Amino acid sequence: MKLDKIDIKILTHLQSNARMTNAELAERVGLSPTPCLRRLRRLETEGVIKGYRTDVDRDVLGLPVTVIILVKLEKEDEVALRAFEQTISQRSEVMECHLVTGKFDYFLRVVLPTLTAYESFLSESLLRTENIASIESSFTLREVLRRPVLPMNH
Structure with a gap:
């Protein structure tokens, strides 16, 4: 269009x-x-506008912990990718999941109430998912920039 x-x-x-x-x-x-x-x-x-949302303060909702998780799969064929994507899409803590290039296969952004909740998410969900070779997690200390508006001047 x-x-x-x-x-x-x-x-x-x-x-x-x-x-x-x-x-x-x-x-x-x-x-x-x-x-x-x-x-x-x-x-x-025509799908240019996909929907309307409200920007909610996650701290007010008790979700102050943001974790960036990089996931490497053992196998990277189409069946394995789809299986991982299906599994991860069922977790409400996962705010974003991107298939990426480089050392890892997926980039996840997860929001949680506490570090204990992250430990539970990791041990009860992510680590039990088939085909995971490795996981690397980073905790955000502060959100420096998040643009909700896409650049329209390209």
């Missing part, structure tokens, strides 16, 4: 505030409300 300047403006504004009304959005992008809503629905239908 080819995005024009108006589509880019719509996406830029919605990434910053997805709760704005269609009338506000239309005014900001220089359209009347009806054509703006039509464009918005097209962006949703």
Whole structure:
């Protein structure tokens, strides 16, 4: 799908505030409300906009521990990759899972309430997953930067 300047403006504004009304959005992008809503629905239908979410403070929810986990599999064929991905996708603690290049096969970002919860996640889940050759974990000390808005000026 080819995005024009108006589509880019719509996406830029919605990434910053997805709760704005269609009338506000239309005014900001220089359209009347009806054509703006039509464009918005097209962006949703064509899968450019995948959904709307709320950015929640994990500390307030009691999830202050973030762990970056690098996983190396013993076998890296398609069946093994899919099996690992299926297993890991069932764990709500796993916020991100990326198949990556390099020494490891997967990059995970996991959020947990305590170090004890991490130990349980590791011993009761990850280490019991078939086909794991090695795991390397790093605990984040502080979130320096997290951009919820994708760059639209490329």
